[in-house]
Every structure is written in C-alpha cells, then in structure tokens.
Amino acid sequence: xxDTSNFTTHTVPYKSAAAMALPVFMFAVGIIGNIIAIAALxxxxxxxxxxxxxxxxxxxxITDLLGTCLASPITIATYLDKxxxxxxxxxxxxxxLLLFFGVAGLSIICAMSxxxxxxxxxxxxYQRWGIGPHFARKCLFCIYLSNIIFCCLPVxxxxxxxxxxxxxxxxxNWMAHEPLSAAYSFLYAxxxxxxxxxxxxxxxxxxxxxxxxxxxxxQRPVTRGSPRAHWTALSSGVEAQxxxxxxxxxxxxxGCSAPLVVRxxxxxxxxxxxxxxxLKAIRIAAVNAILDPWIYIFSININQLTHPLKNQNKKxxxxxxxxxx
Numbered sequence: 001x002x003d004t005s006n007f008t009t010h011t012v013p014y015k016s017a018a019a020m021a022l023p024v025f026m027f028a029v030g031i032i033g034n035i036i037a038i039a040a041l042x043x044x045x046x047x048x049x050x051x052x053x054x055x056x057x058x059x060x061x062i063t064d065l066l067g068t069c070l071a072s073p074i075t076i077a078t079y080l081d082k083x084x085x086x087x088x089x090x091x092x093x094x095x096x097l098l099l100f101f102g103v104a105g106l107s108i109i110c111a112m113s114x115x116x117x118x119x120x121x122x123x124x125x126y127q128r129w130g131i132g133p134h135f136a137r138k139c140l141f142c143i144y145l146s147n148i149i150f151c152c153l154p155v156x157x158x159x160x161x162x163x164x165x166x167x168x169x170x171x172x173n174w175m176a177h178e179p180l181s182a183a184y185s186f187l188y189a190x191x192x193x194x195x196x197x198x199x200x201x202x203x204x205x206x207x208x209x210x211x212x213x214x215x216x217x218x219q220r221p222v223t224r225g226s227p228r229a230h231w232t233a234l235s236s237g238v239e240a241q242x243x244x245x246x247x248x249x250x251x252x253x254x255g256c257s258a259p260l261v262v263r264x265x266x267x268x269x270x271x272x273x274x275x276x277x278x279l280k281a282i283r284i285a286a287v288n289a290i291l292d293p294w295i296y297i298f299s300i301n302i303n304q305l306t307h308p309l310k311n312q313n314k315k316x317x318x319x320x321x322x323x324x325x
Contacts, residue, residue, distance in 0.1 A: 020079045022283075023072060023168075030068035030290045037061045037293030052115050055136035060108045064289035067101030072286075078168040085163045091170040092154070095161035098171060099151040099188065102260065102285055105292070106195040107143045109253055111136075113202035121209050150191070159184045165275035169282060174267040182268055189264035196257055203250045248295055256288035 038061050041054070074094050078084045085091045115136070118126040129135070154161055159181035160173045174185045259281040267278070 020076065023075050023079065026283075026286055026290060027068060027072035027076065030064065030072070030286075033290055033293045034061050034065035034068065038065065050133060052131045052133060052136035052139075053112060053119075055133040056108060056112045056115060056140070059136070059140040060105065060112070061293055063101065063104055063108060064292050067097065067105070068289055071097040071101065075168055082167050085167060085170050091163055092161045095154065095170040095172060096151050098169065098282065099154070100147055101289075102257070103151065103188070103192055103195070104143060104147045105288060106192055106199070106253070106257055107147060108140070109292075110195045110199045110202070111139055111143065113199045113206070116206050117202045120206050150188075153184060164278060165273070166279050168279075171278075171282070174264050175271045175273075176268070185264055185268040189261050189268075192257065192261045192264075196253055196261070199253050200250045203247070207247065252288065252291050252295060256284055256291070260285045 038058070041058050041061065071094065074084070074090070074097075085094065115131065118129075118131065153159070154172055159176060159178075161170050162173050163170050172185060172188070173181055176182050176185065263274075263278050263281040266272075266274075
C-alpha cells in the first residue's frame, strides 16, 4: 500500500503484556472515573443543575470520556500489531483526536475558570449577561466547533500527521522544515500555552479576591444573627473549598499539559529527536482526563460551589460589602 511510503520505519521491540499494562490501565481508569462522574452529575439535585459551572463540568467529563473511548483503543491496538498506524487515514484520525481533545480540554477548563472569575470578581456582569446552563452549553458548542476546525487543518494540508518512533501514536510533524507546517506547530503550541496561562491567571485572581473577602470578613465584626452574618457563615466553607479546587486545578493543568506544549516548541525549534521525552509528554497529557473527574466532582461539593441565580443578589450584596469599604 502506497500510503505507508511517507512514514519513517523504526525497529521496535516486541510489546509484552507488561508494556500493554500502562495504556490498558489508563484506559480503564479513565472510562470508570468519567462514567462515575457523569452518573453522579446526572443524579444531582435540580438546584445544582441550574448553574453554568455544572454544565461546564458535565461538558468536561463527557469530553474526557469521548477522548478516552476514541483514542485509547487505537493506542492499545498498536501493542498488538505495530503496523496499525501505517494506514494513513487512521494515523491522521489518531493525530486529530490527540490534537482536538488536548486543546478542547484546556478550553473547557479555561471556560470554567472564566465562569468562576465572573461569578466572584464581576458578579454584576455575571448577572447582567444571564450566565447559566444555556449560556454554558452555547459556550461548549463554540469550543467544540472552533477546535474541530482548528484541529482539521493538518488534514486539509497545512501540515502532515506522522507515526511517532514508538509506533504507538500519531501526531503532527513537529520537526517540519516547510514554513506552513512549522507555522501550525507554533500556532497549536501557542494556543495551548495561552489557554494554560489564562487558566492560571484567572484562578489566582479568584483566589486573591476570596482572600480579600476573607480578610474583610475577619476585620469587620457583624451582628450575630444578622443576614450578613448568616451569609458570611455559609460562605466560609465555600471560600476554602473554592481556593483548594482552583489551586489544584492550576497545578494539574500546568503539570499535565505543559510538557507536551514544551515538546512541540522544542521539537520545532531545535529539531532534535527525543522520542522518549515525546512519549512521556503525551502520556502525562493523557493523565489529565483521568484526574479531571475526581478533581471537579469528588474533591468539592458542587452544591456549595455553584449558586443558582436566585441567590445571586445575596452574593452580589455580600461581595460588595466585603470589597468596597
């Protein structure tokens, strides 16, 4: 078959059962974790489902589940037959999956951080825009559509997809000399880097605002039994949980996504082959889909993190009293 003519052949050792254990384990844990997360979200109370954050969490869990279901079986098949990815169309499809679900996950996480930023730091804007489940679903649709178009550019001829030296995954040609191919590598890495940076900045902005609110609350005594005291007591646990999940989110996003972004930049700039580092980076990126459901579902109380719009006026009043003094 002529489709294999553009692929560089490498001699690979026999993939033992021990070598298959890691991708099979990651596949199983990813499937089980995200199914449990989706089931838990589906069984949540109606009040929890009335928030944009809840809709974005559902979107992230479904995205992670789809990514695991579509990409992992191809990777596992390569351990059974090392020539699986010699088929050009399958290789391009696998490359598309890794590109799309990588940047789509980052986009949704960034959207979640932006939603929390608007809810905590800009509550007036949050209410005026009517941010809720319907708004979040439209946001998810735009994320999927834009990322599908972006990640289809290699298939359209902007660059080529190629089997990597381990022959267990396909990705874009990130050592290309052609200006157009090199431009896409830099573009993909830059978009991913900006999403990571925005997520971290937004999360730390929210944490900073919550710290200010907490300090104001301590410095300003309130009358016992007053409405403000009641709201302050209810929000104390929320603040601590929010700070925890946001800091953990920043660490996970940076730790799982940054290595692959660094490898894209490094490969395109230096063009020095380091297949071991590349394989390690893509495996670390895959761990993100395993950790996401546990971080966003089981490490926090969704009911405390997501307030329905009917309570937004109380929240606005409290934040206004806490910051504007």
